[in-house]
Structures are given as C-alpha cells and as structure tokens.
Amino acid sequence: MTDKQKMDLLQGTLDMLILKAIDFEPMHGFGISVRIRQISREVLQIEQGSLYPALYRLENRGWISSSWGVSENNRKAKFYRLTAAGRKQLVVETANWERLSGAINLVLGTT
Numbered sequence: 001m002t003d004k005q006k007m008d009l010l011q012g013t014l015d016m017l018i019l020k021a022i023d024f025e026p027m028h029g030f031g032i033s034v035r036i037r038q039i040s041r042e043v044l045q046i047e048q049g050s051l052y053p054a055l056y057r058l059e060n061r062g063w064i065s066s067s068w069g070v071s072e073n074n075r076k077a078k079f080y081r082l083t084a085a086g087r088k089q090l091v092v093e094t095a096n097w098e099r100l101s102g103a104i105n106l107v108l109g110t111t
Helices: 013-021 029-039 048-060 084-108
Strands: 064-070 076-082
Touching: 013 029, 013 048, 013 084, 029 048, 029 076, 048 064, 048 076, 076 084
Parallel strands: none
Antiparallel strands: 064 076
C-alpha cells in the first residue's frame, strides 16, 4: 500500500477507534490521530475533516468530555477524555466489531 492510498473506515468504526485511543489517557485531537496511525502501523490515517466532526459527535452523545490544557509543545489544546458512558459504549462497539469482523472472515474463508 502506498502512502497515497487510504483505507475507508466503515461507518461507526472511527468512533470506536477514537474511544479506544483515549481509553488510557486524555489526548488532544492531533494526538488521537497520531496514536491511531502509530498503533495501526501507519495504515489508518485520520484526516482532520473526519476527526473533529467525530469528536464533536462523541461529545454530544456524552461518550467523551473535553477541557482546555497545554500540549506537549506548549500550545493551548482541547483534551478529550472518556466518560463512564463512553467506556460502556467502547465495550459495545468492540463487541460489535468482533462480531462483524468474524462474519467477514467467515465469508472470506480466512477463519
């Protein structure tokens, strides 16, 4: 896969990835995208045009909360953290993903 190729995420998958990225510690938006890219070994690259609307949506649903702070490079940044409702939703989203990916593997004959 070249750097210019991008993988489209299934609807709702981005929400799960964001929730997982901030599961251990609060992070600012850029940090979330970096974490997802690093953990996916550079396969998943979340564009700002997708990330920030998702963060607003998750905050409106009560799954994450935000507060202003200072980033590691001494800039003002909005940090996002998982709420109790977000932790519950992460469990639901992870179970749904495991069921979906298992079914896709069955269809592909790779299980």
